Amino acid sequence: MSRAEPVPLSETVPGSAGRRPSPLWTFGLLRSELVTTVRRWRTLALLAVLAAVPVLVGIAVKIETRGGGDVGHGGQGPAFISQITNNGLFLVFTALAATLPFFLPMAVGVVAGDAIAGEAGSGTLRYLLVAPAGRTRLLLTKYTTVLAFCLLATLVVTVSALIVGALLFPLGDLTTISGTRISFGEGLGRALLIALVVAASLVGVAALGLFVSTLTGSGIAAMATTVGLVITVQILDQIPQLHALQPYFFSHYWLSFADLMRDPVYWDDLTKNLGLQALYAAVFGSAAWARFTAKDISA
Amino acid sequence: MAPYESDDAVDAARDEAPHAGRRKAARYAVPVAVVGVAAATIGLVPALAASGDPDLPKITAQHLIEKIAKSDVQQLSGTVKINTDLGLPNLGGMENSLASGAAKGSGASSADPQSQLTSLVSGAHTLRVAADGPQRQKLSLLESGSEYSLIHNGKDVWGYDSKSNEVYHSASADAGKDHRAEPPATPKDFADQALKSVDDTTSVTVDGTEQVAGRDAYKLLIKPRQSGTTVGAISVAVDAKTGMPLKFTLTPKSGGAAVLDVGFTQVSFARPTASTFDFTPPKGAKVTQEKQDPAARKHSESGKGFAKGMEGGGVLGKGWTSVATFDTGSKGGLPTGSKGGDLGGFVGSLGEKVSGKFGKGTVFSTRLVNALITDDGKVYAGAVTKDALVKAADAGK
Numbered sequence: 173m174s175r176a177e178p179v180p181l182s183e184t185v186p187g188s189a190g191r192r193p194s195p196l197w198t199f200g201l202l203r204s205e206l207v208t209t210v211r212r213w214r215t216l217a218l219l220a221v222l223a224a225v226p227v228l229v230g231i232a233v234k235i236e237t238r239g240g241g242d243v244g245h246g247g248q249g250p251a252f253i254s255q256i257t258n259n260g261l262f263l264v265f266t267a268l269a270a271t272l273p274f275f276l277p278m279a280v281g282v283v284a285g286d287a288i289a290g291e292a293g294s295g296t297l298r299y300l301l302v303a304p305a306g307r308t309r310l311l312l313t314k315y316t317t318v319l320a321f322c323l324l325a326t327l328v329v330t331v332s333a334l335i336v337g338a339l340l341f342p343l344g345d346l347t348t349i350s351g352t353r354i355s356f357g358e359g360l361g362r363a364l365l366i367a368l369v370v371a372a373s374l375v376g377v378a379a380l381g382l383f384v385s386t387l388t389g390s391g392i393a394a395m396a397t398t399v400g401l402v403i404t405v406q407i408l409d410q411i412p413q414l415h416a417l418q419p420y421f422f423s424h425y426w427l428s429f430a431d432l433m434r435d436p437v438y439w440d441d442l443t444k445n446l447g448l449q450a451l452y453a454a455v456f457g458s459a460a461w462a463r464f465t466a467k468d469i470s471a
Numbered sequence: 472m473a474p475y476e477s478d479d480a481v482d483a484a485r486d487e488a489p490h491a492g493r494r495k496a497a498r499y500a501v502p503v504a505v506v507g508v509a510a511a512t513i514g515l516v517p518a519l520a521a522s523g524d525p526d527l528p529k530i531t532a533q534h535l536i537e538k539i540a541k542s543d544v545q546q547l548s549g550t551v552k553i554n555t556d557l558g559l560p561n562l563g564g565m566e567n568s569l570a571s572g573a574a575k576g577s578g579a580s581s582a583d584p585q586s587q588l589t590s591l592v593s594g595a596h597t598l599r600v601a602a603d604g605p606q607r608q609k610l611s612l613l614e615s616g617s618e619y620s621l622i623h624n625g626k627d628v629w630g631y632d633s634k635s636n637e638v639y640h641s642a643s644a645d646a647g648k649d650h651r652a653e654p655p656a657t658p659k660d661f662a663d664q665a666l667k668s669v670d671d672t673t674s675v676t677v678d679g680t681e682q683v684a685g686r687d688a689y690k691l692l693i694k695p696r697q698s699g700t701t702v703g704a705i706s707v708a709v710d711a712k713t714g715m716p717l718k719f720t721l722t723p724k725s726g727g728a729a730v731l732d733v734g735f736t737q738v739s740f741a742r743p744t745a746s747t748f749d750f751t752p753p754k755g756a757k758v759t760q761e762k763q764d765p766a767a768r769k770h771s772e773s774g775k776g777f778a779k780g781m782e783g784g785g786v787l788g789k790g791w792t793s794v795a796t797f798d799t800g801s802k803g804g805l806p807t808g809s810k811g812g813d814l815g816g817f818v819g820s821l822g823e824k825v826s827g828k829f830g831k832g833t834v835f836s837t838r839l840v841n842a843l844i845t846d847d848g849k850v851y852a853g854a855v856t857k858d859a860l861v862k863a864a865d866a867g868k
Contacts, residue, residue, distance in 0.1 A: 252616070254636040258755035269616065347753035349633035350599075350611055351620040352746055430616040435747075438550075438599075438613060440736075454505045462498035 226267035226333035260337025267333035281398035284381025290391030376422035376452030525687035542714030549738035582639035641761035662716035672790030695791035699859035794853035
């Protein structure tokens with residue numbers, strides 16, 4: 173498969189005329205994208221910040237309750253915080269509730285915003301397109317990489333919180349927020365399920381960031397716009413006059429992951445959240461595709 | 472070599488710009504189509520799902536009321552949505568802080584059922600109910616990231632507030648009766664209240680059928696015959712099989728959204744698992760023990776304050792236009808204007824000054840209940856219009 177041959181002008185869909193690379197090749201592209209993304213200092217710094225949040229929360233709760241005191245004074249603070257001292261597993265839920273509104277979407281916004289615009293900004297996008305992948309395939313690979321980062325970021329918070337919780341606080345059977353008891357094993361299962369739901373909650377932001385990333389040639393501009401949108405939408409979600417629009421904001425049902433700690437689980441908001449994220453992925457994913465495949469790449 | 476697609480695009484733009492432009496624009500049709508399909512799905516699916524009213528055999532209103540009375544559902548579990556819109560001024564957080572302040576003042580924990588269930592008075596809430604016979608019930612108030620559960624199991628009544636990790640416990644022989652005395656929360660509770668008031672001042676009809684929580688139901692329409700009341704209509708959806716009310720809607724005469732809308736969104740008549748009603752306080756939770764019988768406590772607490780004022784209280788009129796009246800005993804009436812300072816002026820500004828044969832007073836209005844506080848300290852309140860209230864006050868004088 174020589175890349176030196178001139179490409180016929182009549183070829184409209186790249187890579188379609190007898191040049192379709194094997195699926196293994198796509199896998200190779202994905203792997204190289206994943207490795208590049210995770211190896212960046214920026215990504216490592218973001219993950220370190222995410223891992224530090226549960227440590228901070230855990231130590232703060234430990235210090236505050238040292239004298240047998242009470243944390244969360246009558247229900248203030250992030251969800252589940254008053255239960256941490258009794259069961260370290262609750263640190264996982266508190267840490268996810270604390271990072272989901274800002275830290276996690278910010279990290280995803282940075283990675284997603286950088287995906288296309290960063291390559292364009294540093295002049296490497298045209299070389300990526302030389303590879304026989306085609307733009308659609310490259311975009312899909314980029315999006316898959318961002319989704320993998322969503323999962324990775326969430327798992328970093330979860331694992332960090334689990335370790336800190338196990339070190340600082342007792343573990344054991346836990347009480348669901350409905351007042352029923354479940355075993356530690358089931359609690360751990362629910363924690364994992366919650367981590368997956370939180371990762372899925374970021375699918376919408378990832379698609380939005382990817383779309384913004386195709387609009388501009390500057391990586392910084394794309395990251396700033398995506399993170400700015402995350403903040404703006406969450407502020408708008410607090411304005412009561414906009415209540416008719418709010419169910420369609422990607423962040424509206426984020427905290428519904430707490431419904432997994434009810435017994436029986438209350439699925440209404442959870443399914444709404446997942447449906448909404450799928451909708452955002454479809455709308456902004458296809459918009460990113462339309463933009464990216466129709467755009468002139470000059471850098 | 473330059474990326475071939477960019478070659479393609481650049482060349483196309485150079486040679487046949489209009490064609491390429493059209494092709495590019497066509498790509499944007501995909502996201503637009505996705506938005507369109509999503510909007511259509513969101514808009515049409517509920518409409519299509521709601522269009523089919525179930526086909527049920529005809530029933531008279533009399534038979535339907537008997538069916539409700541005979542209904543004896545012992546086991547159920549389900550989700551209830553309750554929506555209250557009294558048209559009270561939105562006090563936002565102030566309301567909550569007032570409520571919690573009141574709770575703290577009386578030394579109650581945040582897990583006290585009285586302090587929790589007052590929050591149902593305004594706004595939208597989701598409740599979960601489960602029942603297994605008269606001895607075991609559970610009522611949960613679902614909040615964002617937390618839950619308040621009230622569990623009655625035999626002799627024990629537990630209240631658990633997961634937000635503050637506080638537990639309220641009361642154990643008494645007749646706790647079952649006490650549970651019944653709690654504020655109404657399910658459609659059945661409200662329907663029972665409404666049917667109590669059915670007499671010659673009321674018209675009751677069966678108004679077709681509908682689907683509630685996936686079950687076929689008859690719609691019972693209760694309308695006051697009298698004028699002067701603010702109640703427009705009460706609609707109760709009654710499950711065709713079990714006779715249990717599934718939905719209760721109270722619309723005011725002034726129109727607009729329902730003042731009170733309580734309905735199951737999901738219901739099952741299977742026996743809930745036994746573990747639903749098991750409760751042991753979690754480790755480290757603050758437990759407040761109720762030693763006295765809660766009903767007696769409630770009576771003594773709220774009774775003390777009102778006992779004096781309630782002297783000479785009574786009900787004027789009958790049926791829908793009945794007006795409750797009592798004497799607060801304070802001759803100055805409301806602290807209005809300069810007398811009460813700024814706060815008095817603020818409270819007074821929420822109401823509307825009226826005068827009549829009874830003297831002068833202030834009317835406080837909500838979308839359902841109006842209350843008249845006269846300057847000589849008498850209170851008249853009822854689900855009646857302002858004019859009817861003044862008339863009742865004149866007559867009661």
